[in-house]
Amino acid sequence: MDNRVSVIVPVYNAENTVEKCVESILYGELRDVDVILVDDCSADNSWRVCQSLAGKFANVSCCRNDRNGGVSYTRNHGLKEAKGKYVLFVDSDDWVSGRYAAELFRTAERYPDSLVICGSHFLNEVDGYRCDYLWEKGGQPVYFISQDQFFDLPGRFHLQQLWNKIFRRDIIEQKQIRFDETQSMGEDFQFVLDYMERAPIKQCVVLNEALYYYLRSTDTSLMSKFGTKKNGNEDERFRQLLKICGEDNLAARQRCEQAILLTKKNFVYQCARDKTKSKREKIAFIESVMKDGQAASYYRKQKVLMIKETLAEMPGLASAFYMRMKGRIQRDKQESMIKEISKKLIAEGFSVISQNCIGGVLYHDLGMQFLSPTINLFFREPDFVRFVLGLERYMNADLEMSWGEEYPIGILGGDVRIDFMHYHSCEEARKNWNERKKRLNWEKIVVLATDRNGFTDEVFTEWKKIPYPKVLFTVNKAFAEEPGTILFPEYEAEGFVPDLIPKREFYKNDILLSVINNISGQEV
Numbered sequence: 001m002d003n004r005v006s007v008i009v010p011v012y013n014a015e016n017t018v019e020k021c022v023e024s025i026l027y028g029e030l031r032d033v034d035v036i037l038v039d040d041c042s043a044d045n046s047w048r049v050c051q052s053l054a055g056k057f058a059n060v061s062c063c064r065n066d067r068n069g070g071v072s073y074t075r076n077h078g079l080k081e082a083k084g085k086y087v088l089f090v091d092s093d094d095w096v097s098g099r100y101a102a103e104l105f106r107t108a109e110r111y112p113d114s115l116v117i118c119g120s121h122f123l124n125e126v127d128g129y130r131c132d133y134l135w136e137k138g139g140q141p142v143y144f145i146s147q148d149q150f151f152d153l154p155g156r157f158h159l160q161q162l163w164n165k166i167f168r169r170d171i172i173e174q175k176q177i178r179f180d181e182t183q184s185m186g187e188d189f190q191f192v193l194d195y196m197e198r199a200p201i202k203q204c205v206v207l208n209e210a211l212y213y214y215l216r217s218t219d220t221s222l223m224s225k226f227g228t229k230k231n232g233n234e235d236e237r238f239r240q241l242l243k244i245c246g247e248d249n250l251a252a253r254q255r256c257e258q259a260i261l262l263t264k265k266n267f268v269y270q271c272a273r274d275k276t277k278s279k280r281e282k283i284a285f286i287e288s289v290m291k292d293g294q295a296a297s298y299y300r301k302q303k304v305l306m307i308k309e310t311l312a313e314m315p316g317l318a319s320a321f322y323m324r325m326k327g328r329i330q331r332d333k334q335e336s337m338i339k340e341i342s343k344k345l346i347a348e349g350f351s352v353i354s355q356n357c358i359g360g361v362l363y364h365d366l367g368m369q370f371l372s373p374t375i376n377l378f379f380r381e382p383d384f385v386r387f388v389l390g391l392e393r394y395m396n397a398d399l400e401m402s403w404g405e406e407y408p409i410g411i412l413g414g415d416v417r418i419d420f421m422h423y424h425s426c427e428e429a430r431k432n433w434n435e436r437k438k439r440l441n442w443e444k445i446v447v448l449a450t451d452r453n454g455f456t457d458e459v460f461t462e463w464k465k466i467p468y469p470k471v472l473f474t475v476n477k478a479f480a481e482e483p484g485t486i487l488f489p490e491y492e493a494e495g496f497v498p499d500l501i502p503k504r505e506f507y508k509n510d511i512l513l514s515v516i517n518n519i520s521g522q523e524v
Contacts, residue, residue: 004059005033005105006084006169010074014092015045017215022053022060023425024095024213027403029102036081037062037092040074046092056427072179072187079172087169089162093215098403100211104166107142107205114144114203115196118164119210120157132210133157145204150196150245151255153204159241162188164212171199186233193240200244213406234263264289272302334504338365341507346517350444353391353468355384357422358448358506365504373437376422377429381455383416385462388447395437401426444519445469448512451476452496469515473497473506486511 007025011018018037025035037050037060050062065077075089086108090096100118107116119134135143135156145153153159171177175198179187195201238259245252267289271282279299287295342365351371352359360375373395379387387394390413397413408426410418410433420429447470449455449463460479463472472485475497480487486508488497500506507513 004084005030005086005088005101005166006082007033007035007088007090007101008075008078008082009035009037009090009092010040010071010078011037011042011046011050011092012040012068012071012074013042013044013046015042015049017093018046018049019053019425019427021090021092021095022057023408023427024098024403025090025101026057026059027401027408027426028096028098028100029402030105033059033101034084035060036078038074038078038081039064040070041065041068070181070184072181072183075179076181079178082169084169087167087172090212091163091214094163095213095215095406097211097213097405098409099209103207103209103211107207108166108168111203111205112168113199113201114205115192115199115201116166116205116207117153117158118207118212120161120164120212120214121210122157122214122216124216134210135206135208139208141208143206143208145206147202147245148249148252150204150241151252151259154241154259158206159192160186160189161214162191163214165192167195168199171195175199183233186237189237190233193237193244196244197240235260238263268298268302272299273306330503337504337507341513342366344510344513344517347444347519349441350446350516350519351439351441353388353445353447355379355381355449357501358450358473361501361504362448362506362512369439370436371439371441373433373440375432375436376420378419378421380417380419380453381449381451381459383418384449385459385466387412387416388466388468389462391445395440399430399433401430446471446516446519448473448506450474450497450500451479455496469519471512471515473500484511484515 009018009021014021022035022037025033035057037053039047039050039062041064047062047064050064054060054062061081063077063081065074069077079087086105088101088104104116104118108114119132122129122131122133124130133156135158150159158164172195175195177191177194177198179191183190238256241259242249242252242256247253268286271277271285271289274282277285283295283299286298287293290298345366349371352362352374353372354360354362354374356378357376359372360370363370363372363375394413394416399418400411402409402411403426404419406421408420408423408429410420410429412418418433420426423429423432445468447466447468449470449472451472451474455463455474460476460482463470464482470484472479472482473488474480474485475488475492475495477487477489479485486506488505488508491497
């Protein structure tokens with residue numbers, strides 16, 4: 001058997017996200033993986049993107065369903081193609097930490113008879129909400145969950161999901177475990193339960209770290225419909241979990257009934273707020289869930305609760321309105337300030353080598369071409385100073401890419417790390433870096449940095465050796481003795497300057513403009 005981990009990625013209308021998904025897997029710590037892309041007859045260009053990725057990476061393959069069969073049908077197709085010792089499932093609109101496959105694989109190898117589970121990040125792009133689902137925040141790295149504790153898993157958002165677990169493929173094949181293609185909701189949970197029951201699993205090993213990034217990007221996502229659609233299997237799933245725990249376990253039986261009741265209440269709560277259903281449809285649905293003849297009463301209670309929720313939200317809505325108005329006024333002031341700054345700019349064709357996003361914002365504000373590779377990225381200070389001091393060598397070095405948590409990471413010359421935090425993929429970051437470094441004007445270079453992220457006295461000593469015009473944004477009065485330094489004593493208590501971009505504080509006292517204009521022998 002191949003020792004690889006096979007990662008099955010079902011794809012449907014994911015042309016804008018599947019590349020990031022795949023690269024987060026391929027550029028992670030564990031490189032001995034094969035990624036299987038299964039396109040479910042997408043209506044967009046997903047299949048073309050899948051083919052492109054398969055052509056670009058030797059350990060990516062792609063196949064296409066003979067019909068649009070849904071996610072269960074698609075994953076079953078992927079299982080037919082899998083050859084690895086282990087199987088992971090990743091959704092095409094999500095991505096993973098660079099340590100995701102490695103940590104799950106290593107733990108599974110150490111505990112081969114257990115089900116290994118990791119935590120996850122939930123990102124709701126609709127309303128900006130973010131949440132980490134961990135076993136215990138601030139807790140120990142690993143937890144061992146015995147059978148009598150299995151009912152603790154669903155309440156902590158650890159059991160129902162597919163993508164936060166690693167599965168042994170020999171068990172899947174020997175026990176003939178497949179996804180139920182007749183189910184449209186809860187099929188992940190069902191697969192996990194079937195695996196646990198047939199393995200059988202006596203212990204779960206939980207990595208207390210969020211390694212998977214689950215994304216909800218639209219109101220039409222499956223998560224937005226959770227709790228508004230019932231397929232009649234919820235009770236049976238919890239009773240199956242009870243069987244796995246041991247039906248003679250009194251505590252587990254009690255937890256089972258509690259879980260069933262909580263699930264029913266969640267269906268009632270979500271249904272009452274479903275804007276696509278009429279009152280009659282909602283009451284009928286609630287009765288199909290509760291089956292006690294009290295559906296109208298449950299509905300009335302939810303209506304009262306919704307009124308209370310609306311009243312509770314009103315102060316927040318008023319505050320949000322105030323903040324929007326304040327933001328608009330701030331933007332107007334900022335636009336006026338930038339217009340005045342643009343009038344003072346004399347120098348042209350200069351290259352800004354910036355430790356963070358200030359350089360890119362400067363180019364954008366002044367409507368200039370980005371004559372620098374250091375756009376939409378970030379260096380830690382010791383690396384940045386080393387990079388600038390050896391600029392010519394590093395500009396000729398190859399960029400080695402890997403994946404961090406939420407974005408690509410580059411290593412330049414073997415010892416300079418670059419965080420490409422505003423780039424969609426490793427290939428995008430590499431391409432932009434290589435294109436923009438060709439535009440570097442070696443005759444007109446300005447270097448910008450802040451005193452954050454490790455700007456120590458030792459780093460400052462090296463900073464002073466930089467041969468190019470430079471500007472340091474700092475709270476340290478000792479550093480301010482160096483020409484071109486912009487001091488921010490108002491932030492001295494924090495120990496370093498904050499993000500200077502929102503209020504454009506990096507333009508303070510026209511010092512930055514003076515340094516830039518002096519390149520051309522001019523002054524502000």
